């Protein structure tokens with residue numbers, strides 16, 4: 111998008127209708143341009159002086175807006191060369207914002223949501239698509255049998271409206287699994303089955319956060335969580351992470367919500383130490399904050415047994431535990447869940463009835479059988495062995511083919527592994543990677559406030575060892 115073609119002015123709300131500051135309105139203008147697909151990752155934004163003239167605001171205002179957009183991860187500023195878009199517009203946003211005119215018709219909440227850029231998921235697993243399980247290893251015959259069995263069940267239950275918390279037999283199976291495997295303490299009537307962790311995060315953000323509320327997220331942070339909380343209008347504070355997970359910062363203002371991935375920090379792979387778990391739960395200033403524990407792939411720990419969930423240590427009903435079947439089963443299943451503190455159950459049930467009501471009962475019934483008949487634990491055991499061999503292959507061959515890449519010291523879990531690289535821009539490099547048949551998810555856009563490190567999140571679980579080797583060889587060649 112060029113400056114001076116009036117597009118900026120069309121997107122710009124020149125008057126504040128709801129007390130939004132000028133800096134925020136400039137930010138919204140850039141976010142809209144990104145969401146609508148007018149600007150793509152890597153595009154250069156106009157110099158602050160030029161945009162200030164176009165929008166008839168001061169240069170200081172534009173500078174402040176660019177600074178805020180950088181903190182949010184929308185743009186990256188490079189000394190001497192300019193300000194560049196750091197994220198891609200979501201296909202969703204492109205679909206809904208086919209023209210700028212429609213963007214102008216959105217509500218403030220709608221604009222904030224679309225301006226996040228949405229969530230972008232790859233549809234096919236190639237080297238090194240992040241976060242994909244291997245669909246070829248799924249026991250499809252067992253699943254087929256369970257579908258047939260579920261279809262022979264009581265049609266009065268299967269074909270009518272269902273419980274907004276989810277199918278009771280699935281909640282019972284999840285509750286037993288979470289207690290045995292993760293030390294989560296809950297009864298089935300506190301479990302809400304969702305279509306995904308993402309739906310759980312959206313519900314949490316919309317029910318617990320007011321626009322402008324402070325939300326702490328890890329820095330770097332999982333983009334799905336960032337999107338959910340920014341979409342609800344919250345003000346995000348990125349909390350630095352080291353090899354023991356999120357550091358407890360000085361508390362200048364109390365957050366409404368703290369979001370974290372304690373078992374396998376996304377994307378660094380750190381595990382939150384017991385000391386920090388207790389610190390977080392016992393900090394008196396944080397006793398009114400909700401803590402969201404995203405436990406998205408704890409089934410896959412390769413070096414040690416998974417540390418029990420934070421939720422199991424919570425004495426005061428402040429932790430909301432979020433889980434998903436995306437990694438352990440398959441992404442298109444669209445089933446996740448959350449364990450709610452008792453005080454929130456009723457509110458979430460009511461809110462759920464205004465959305466989709468509940469996920470399809472058939473897939474819930476099949477998943478319930480899959481868990482209760484022991485297929486789930488057998489499948490996870492088998493996948494853990496398979497993914498560990500692929501993880502080990504990736505780590506071994508990284509040193510051989512791409513010694514320039516530094517591994518995250520905490521890696522050893524999940525379906526992906528993060529590597530750091532010095533002396534080049536991860537995003538510029540990633541744009542060239544498809545020429546070598548490689549997909550790279552970049553690390554630097556995941557930072558909010560901390561100094562950005564360059565690197566990539568390399569998915570390995572869906573790749574045969576031979577594919578891992580040949581793709582690393584090509585990546586190494588490009589890096590030389």
Ligand SMILES: Cc1ncc(COP(=O)(O)O)c(C=O)c1O
Pocket residue numbers: 241305306307308309332334371376404406433434435436441445446
């Ligand atoms: C940190 C984190 N949470 C949750 C998910 C999965 O979520 P969903 O259940 O929305 O597919 C992912 C997937 O990549 C993730 O990385």
